[in-house]
Amino acid sequence: xxxxxxxxxxxxxxxxxxxxxxxxxxxxxxxxxxxxxxxxxxxxxxxxxxxxxxxxxxxxxxxxxxxxxxxxxxxxxxxxxxxxxxxxxxxxxxxxxxxxxxxxxxxxxxxxxxxxxxxxxxxxxxxxxxxxxxxxxxxxxxxxxxxxxxxxxxxxxxxxxxxxxxxxxxxxxxxxxxxxxxxxxxxxxxxxxxxxxxxxxxxxxxxxxxxxxxxxxxxxxxxxxxxxxxxxxxxxxxxxxxxxxxxxxxxxxxxxxxxxxxxxxxxxxxxxxxxxxxxxxxxxxxx
Amino acid sequence: xxxxxxxxxxxxxxxxxxxxxxxxxxxxxxxxxxxxxxxxxxxxxxxxxxxxxxxxxxxxxxxxxxxxxxxxxxxxxxxxxxxxxxxxxxxxxxxxxxxxxxxxxxxxxxxxxxxxxxxxxxxxxxxxxxxxxxxxxxxxxxxxxxxxxxxxxxxxxxxxxxxxxxxxxxxxxxxxxxxxxxxxxxxxxxxxxxxxxxxxxxxxxxxxxxxxxxxxxxxxxxxxxxxxxxxxxxxxxxxxxxxxxxxxxx
Ligand SMILES: Nc1ncnc2c1ncn2[C@@H]1O[C@H](COP(=O)(O)OP(=O)(O)OP(=O)(O)O)[C@@H](O)[C@H]1O
Ligand SMILES: [Mg+2]
Numbered sequence: 257x258x259x260x261x262x263x264x265x266x267x268x269x270x271x272x273x274x275x276x277x278x279x280x281x282x283x284x285x286x287x288x289x290x291x292x293x294x295x296x297x298x299x300x301x302x303x304x305x306x307x308x309x310x311x312x313x314x315x316x317x318x319x320x321x322x323x324x325x326x327x328x329x330x331x332x333x334x335x336x337x338x339x340x341x342x343x344x345x346x347x348x349x350x351x352x353x354x355x356x357x358x359x360x361x362x363x364x365x366x367x368x369x370x371x372x373x374x375x376x377x378x379x380x381x382x383x384x385x386x387x388x389x390x391x392x393x394x395x396x397x398x399x400x401x402x403x404x405x406x407x408x409x410x411x412x413x414x415x416x417x418x419x420x421x422x423x424x425x426x427x428x429x430x431x432x433x434x435x436x437x438x439x440x441x442x443x444x445x446x447x448x449x450x451x452x453x454x455x456x457x458x459x460x461x462x463x464x465x466x467x468x469x470x471x472x473x474x475x476x477x478x479x480x481x482x483x484x485x486x487x488x489x490x491x492x493x494x495x496x497x498x499x500x501x502x503x504x505x506x507x508x509x510x511x512x513x514x515x516x517x518x519x520x521x522x523x524x525x526x527x528x529x530x531x532x533x534x535x536x537x538x539x540x541x542x543x
Numbered sequence: 544x545x546x547x548x549x550x551x552x553x554x555x556x557x558x559x560x561x562x563x564x565x566x567x568x569x570x571x572x573x574x575x576x577x578x579x580x581x582x583x584x585x586x587x588x589x590x591x592x593x594x595x596x597x598x599x600x601x602x603x604x605x606x607x608x609x610x611x612x613x614x615x616x617x618x619x620x621x622x623x624x625x626x627x628x629x630x631x632x633x634x635x636x637x638x639x640x641x642x643x644x645x646x647x648x649x650x651x652x653x654x655x656x657x658x659x660x661x662x663x664x665x666x667x668x669x670x671x672x673x674x675x676x677x678x679x680x681x682x683x684x685x686x687x688x689x690x691x692x693x694x695x696x697x698x699x700x701x702x703x704x705x706x707x708x709x710x711x712x713x714x715x716x717x718x719x720x721x722x723x724x725x726x727x728x729x730x731x732x733x734x735x736x737x738x739x740x741x742x743x744x745x746x747x748x749x750x751x752x753x754x755x756x757x758x759x760x761x762x763x764x765x766x767x768x769x770x771x772x773x774x775x776x777x778x779x780x781x782x783x784x785x786x787x788x789x790x791x792x793x
Pocket of ligand 1: 582740
């Protein structure tokens with residue numbers, strides 16, 4: 257058993273990718289908790305699809321792809337807000353328009369340049385965790401420290417703001433700043449996760465572990481901590497599955513995360529489908 | 544905190560894009576009194592409160608507390624939004640929510656002090672919710688949820704209290720608890736402003752009333768405001784309302 261766990265670690269690329277996978281599991285669960293409680297899952301999806309043209313342009317211009325992706329994500333949220341605030345189109349429709357447009361632009365750009373540059377569209381879409389470099393690891397660690405520090409330092413303000421925006425505004429909290437800050441955290445987290453799972457599946461890492469935890473505990477920080485636990489378990493098991501069964505790492509991680517969610521959904525002590533059914537039966541027999 | 548003089552709203556006009564919600568409304572709110580804002584659905588009661596608090600922009604008007612703009616004195620304000628505006632499935636306990644009342648007073652980067660915890664404990668005792676302190680907010684009755692928000696506003700140690708429909712869907716017990724606390728706050732010299740669209744018996748618990756329906760219909764003591772003519776103007780002829788109320792105040 258131990259041998260199974262240790263064997264892949266003799267390869268440096270496996271060490272690197274495991275580190276990335278674990279970090280991504282942590283920050284996605286924390287930031288994803290904010291997405292979940294604000295019902296912004298769709299926004300997470302929108303931003304992650306929107307970073308694609310940024311990746312492509314950064315690649316063409318040979319600048320850091322983290323920066324390219326982040327800028328594209330920022331521009332897309334800006335576009336969504338412009339449409340929403342200046343017309344009667346609702347937020348979800350605005351997201352739909354913007355993110356599909358950005359996604360289409362990204363795919364077009366990558367297809368045009370991929371032949372001569374020997375890059376693979378699939379790596380952008382589904383991640384290429386086995387191809388991470390040491391500098392990728394460094395960038396990811398810096399982003400993670402920044403994200404976690406912000407959440408830790410502004411926890412009480414963000415809790416108030418995400419629970420009751422009007423209440424927070426009425427006491428004079430800078431709600432626009434908090435909102436922008438959250439968007440930046442979401443953007444950074446998505447960008448940091450691209451190598452591991454790619455633009456299409458990152459939503460799963462953001463939302464699924466947080467939801468799994470939400471069915472089990474009742475306070476935001478508990479959701480985050482338990483979510484981190486589930487996220488990290490998913491990342492590690494996904495990586496090993498990918499190593500031994502030659503599966504793409506992103507989908508493997510996502511499938512493990514989903515499995516954990518299904519368990520929580522069925523067996524959560526308070527909200528589980530099967531636990532609820534068993535309780536009902538038990539009470540019927542007793543009375 | 545210092546003695547309050549009064550809250551003065553002058554010529555307040557609010558529009559949402561094309562919809563005009565309030566037109567040129569002026570009135571005064573005095574401390575030592577529980578003041579109700581009444582009017583039919585869509586009259587602009589919530590809008591008025593939000594505009595006064597600086598939560599939505601207004602086209603014209605001024606809102607002064609002790610001759611200074613109210614929005615410059617946010618630390619003196621406690622606001623309880625309409626219950627329907629809150630997501631009650633949010634992962635938070637009663638304690639977490641009441642603690643939010645101490646966020647601004649605590650300040651950036653600092654943890655809650657012992658004093659704050661004590662303040663929150665006392666607020667929970669006052670609304671008789673101490674036993675529910677660890678309960679998730681989604682597992683409370685409507686009346687209990689409303690009391691949690693009342694506790695949060697008490698924990699803010701404010702001078703001026705805004706409540707938007709605190710009695711919507713609450714039980715008799717909660718209504719009594721809430722009115723008793725309003726009375727205490729008024730006796731301490733606070734300004735207490737309550738939106739209430741119900742014109743039932745509970746209206747007797749207010750000292751002063753502000754009657755709106757896009758325009759200001761009347762403001763003053765409840766005897767002055769609950770005149771047949773005023774009610775007719777506000778509710779445009781729903782006779783049952785005022786004949787009932789005439790009896791109540793008689
Ligand atoms: N966000 C908004 N956008 C556009 N119009 C709005 C908005 N909010 C309120 N209105 C309109 O402004 C008017 C006043 O609404 P408001 O919510 O202030 O009424 P209210 O007196 O609080 O009613 P209720 O008793 O139903 O709570 C209504 O005509 C309403 O349709
Ligand atoms: Mg209202």
